[in-house]
Amino acid sequence: MLNLISLLSAALTLIYGFLVLNFIRGWHNLIYFTPKKSDPQTRVSIIVAARDEEANINKTIDDLIAQQYPKALTEIIIIDDHSTDRTAEIVLSYADQHVKLIKLNEDRALNSYKKKAIQTAIGTCTGDLIITTDADCRMGAEWLATIVNLYEEKKYKMISSPVAYFQEKSFFERLQSLEFLYLIGLGASTIGNKQPSTCNGANLAYEKTTFYEVGGFQGIDDLASGDDELLLHKIAAKYPDQIGFLKNREAIVYTHAKETLGSFIQQRKRWASKSTRYKNKAIIVLGVLIWIFNLSILANFITGLFIPGFLSITFYQLLVKMILETLFLWDVTGFAKRRSLLILIPVLNILHVLYMVYIGIAGNSGKYNWKGRMVR
Known part of the structure; x- marks a missing residue:
């Protein structure tokens, strides 16, 4: 035995x-990307779905406004997902800096409010390239320009970019940081092997036309999670060789680890729930x-x-x-x-x-x- x-x-x-x-x-198949000096031509719509983020949203918006990318080619859309705090009020205070607010107003209960929020924003946006991030994320001033530089050079249909935790306050949060880097590295490596499996919606770019070509979130819109990974699978099925990972430190988006074991478990249950819809x-x-x-x-x-x-x-x-x-x-x-x-x-x-x-x-x-x- x-x-x-x-x-x-x-x-x-x-x-x-x-x-x-x-x-x-x-991972080694992915070459560290060095942006080329050029004048960008791509109109970009940055989409952020937010719910009860009054403590974080202003920092995220400040970082987005500070991007070293032509303002005439940049659109920032925040979708307020039925917040019960001052999130919408804070977003409105940036109206004079061309930050758009969309208030989600759903009478019927949904299982995926986030997908509904993103889809609503895409339906009204003017950009050719959609970039999603989260309302509690931080990024450097070259973040957007670096993503667009890769897009204009390679013409990928979707670009997954790195996300990392920062400002850890405990041993538990540092453990999460290391484990999360493993997940980000795993997703990047599968893209490097031309077998895309995972990505993170906190730092994700895709063409608007491609989003509609694959039917958007149709078929996965009854699942709360999966606005990133399941969309990746749909696009990879149609364009298997046109998915890229942006291996450049300027492109890293930073967010915070979960403070408690309970919130960590809820987050990971949500992430794992996407596997019930894998078709590959x-x-x-x-x-x-x-x-x-x-x-x-x-x-x-x-x-x-x-x-x-x-x-x-x-x-x-x-x-x-x-x-x-x-x-x-x-x-x-x-x-x-x-x-x-x-x-x-x-x-x-x-x-x-x-x-x-x-x-x-x-x-x-x-x-x-x-x-x-x-x-x-």
Whole structure:
């Protein structure tokens, strides 16, 4: 029995090792982008869906207004999603700086207010290139120009750009920062391997015409999440070689980690819920294999409490996992200039197993809380 489990665990570990090595290859396939000096021609619409963001929205708008990009080619649209605080009032105070406010006014209950907000804005915007970010994000002054520079050079239908956490206030938030960089790196590497799987709507660009070509959010509009990843899958299905990742530090958008375990779990359940709508079998297989590998580590550990031989299997699985993920994160954290976070890998490595097994189940069943609403 022990020999059989050892062989099965070794096979799963080898498969996971192959996947991580493939992620490393994909990351290295992405060349660091150096913008060329040129006069931009693309009209851009920056779209931000906001709900109860009075504490953050002014900083985000200030950063958007400060972009080093021609004002005549820039449109900023904030969609207020039924906020109960001063969000709309704060946005209106920027009207003289050409920041547009759209108030979402839905009488009937929806499951995806964010997709409705973005789609409403796209329906009224004048830009040829849509760029979405979140109402609690920060970005440098060259953010927009860098995205457009890549777009005008490569003519990608969609561009995924990096997102990172910053200003961490606790050990828990630093753990999230390292884990989040793993997710961003994973998404980037799959684009580098020409097999796009994930992206983040806090820093996403796509052509307006392409959005309508693939039917917008039609078919995925009953799911609360997925305005980024599921749209990526639709565009990648039609234009598999025209998805890009912007590997440039000026393009990084910064946001904050979750302060509590409860809010973190709700966020990750929301992210994991998107997997119920995956149509690309390769992405489904990838997710299932990673989940089974983590489940095997947990199962071996629990069994090892009663049959000591299983603990050594657990140890070797964790060791291989830690070495491989360190190799991958060495590159990704180097890009984000956060290599100091690597000291957290031993702790994150163990907690990540529990997290993956739990979220893999919880994210695909039941409801979760998002912005004060219970959705699925």
